[in-house]
Amino acid sequence: MAVVNLYKNENFLIVNKPYDMYINSDDENEKNTVVCHIAERDSHRSNSAHPLHFVQRLDYSTSGVLCLALNKNAAATAGRLFEKRLTHKYYLAIVRGHLSFEICDIKYPVGSDRTSPDNGHKMLALTETTTASCGPPRSAETRLLVLESGHYEDNPVTVVLLKPLTGRRHQLRVHCSAIGHTILGDYTYSDRQDVSPHRMFLHATRLVLPLPKEPLDIQTEEPFFSDNRFTSKWTPLAKKYNYCEKQDFIKVCDVIDKAFERSDKYKLFS
Known part of the structure; x- marks a missing residue:
């Protein structure tokens, strides 16, 4: 199943996550992840050249809207909205x-x-x-x-x-x-x-x-x-x-x- 892009600008990428798919994984052999479908394999790591910031999470078994920030400022802004x-x-x-x-x-x-x-x-x-x-x-x-x-x-x-x-x-x-x-x-x-x-x-x-x-x-x-x-x-x-x-x-x-x-x-x- 493919990850479908729902929205993208310079700050956020919002996708439709399939069910039975991880968001990311530290196992380099695990390819059933959102990260592997939409970005470089190491994009969930802070030292990546193009890091993704996960401002929310969905379980492996849950499908649907998943928001990722494309820079630290956007992640902080969205994070505050979720926290409040x-x-x-x-x-x-x-x-x-x-x-x-x-x-x-x-x-x-x-x-x-x-x-x-x-x-x-x-x-x-x-x-x-x-x-x-x-x-x-x-x-x-x-x-x-x-x-x-x-x-x-x-x-x-x-x-x-x-x-x-x-x-x-x-x-x-x-x-x-x-x-x-x-x-x-x-x-x-x-x-x-x-x-x-x-x-x-x-x-x-x-x-x-x-x-x-x-x-x-x-x-x-x-x-x-x-x-x-x-x-x-x-x-x-x-x-x-x-x-x-x-x-x-x-x-x-x-x-x-x-x-x-x-x-x-x-x-x-x-």
């Missing part, structure tokens, strides 16, 4: 099960999973049942909006819009798992049980970067329903919002951004 939570990131995901609410806030802190043997790479949400296993936890917040329900291979699934309000490692995957709706195809957070899908269904669909001189609003095409490997196993049930076209996706982003009444359609996990 002035950027807006929107993800499409398909989760296991049908949800009993339409919108929710998930405010479980996230820390490393002390029971995992992989040296802290696996994370865990801090809940009443995970106090001894989670640490050290940091505050984390995700908002989730239900878009459509259906079935995948005759099993209930739901298409959701996710907006992370913080940026913890594996935050979206951990939060979905913590509320009992693991992302479809997430091998790690399904305890290695979800192996039938060809990919993990998490895609960074839109990034809003309010740069002082040139605000950016970058969006990809919807990636799931254009893939026959998914649609051949999908049966629709109920659609709450249109979201596959770009303008429709912007509208559902507006919905998840707005304040809303606390009602039976809303749930808070904290």
Whole structure:
């Protein structure tokens, strides 16, 4: 799969990262990286002749919008926006099960999973049942909006819009798992049980970067329903919002951004 350029100027390169691809690697034999597709092999190193600066990151299994800075000043500017939570990131995901609410806030802190043997790479949400296993936890917040329900291979699934309000490692995957709706195809957070899908269904669909001189609003095409490997196993049930076209996706982003009444359609996990 190819890395597709979405935007480029003298300061930033924004690409559409394929799923199951690393961003970079110190292993000179590893070629399945974004860096190998778009730049010199050593571009992720600070001593490179043409270094790339990663102002955000996406997991190996996650696809979608990825922003890279082409110089230190641009990296610092974008970094401050991310640190101050002035950027807006929107993800499409398909989760296991049908949800009993339409919108929710998930405010479980996230820390490393002390029971995992992989040296802290696996994370865990801090809940009443995970106090001894989670640490050290940091505050984390995700908002989730239900878009459509259906079935995948005759099993209930739901298409959701996710907006992370913080940026913890594996935050979206951990939060979905913590509320009992693991992302479809997430091998790690399904305890290695979800192996039938060809990919993990998490895609960074839109990034809003309010740069002082040139605000950016970058969006990809919807990636799931254009893939026959998914649609051949999908049966629709109920659609709450249109979201596959770009303008429709912007509208559902507006919905998840707005304040809303606390009602039976809303749930808070904290």
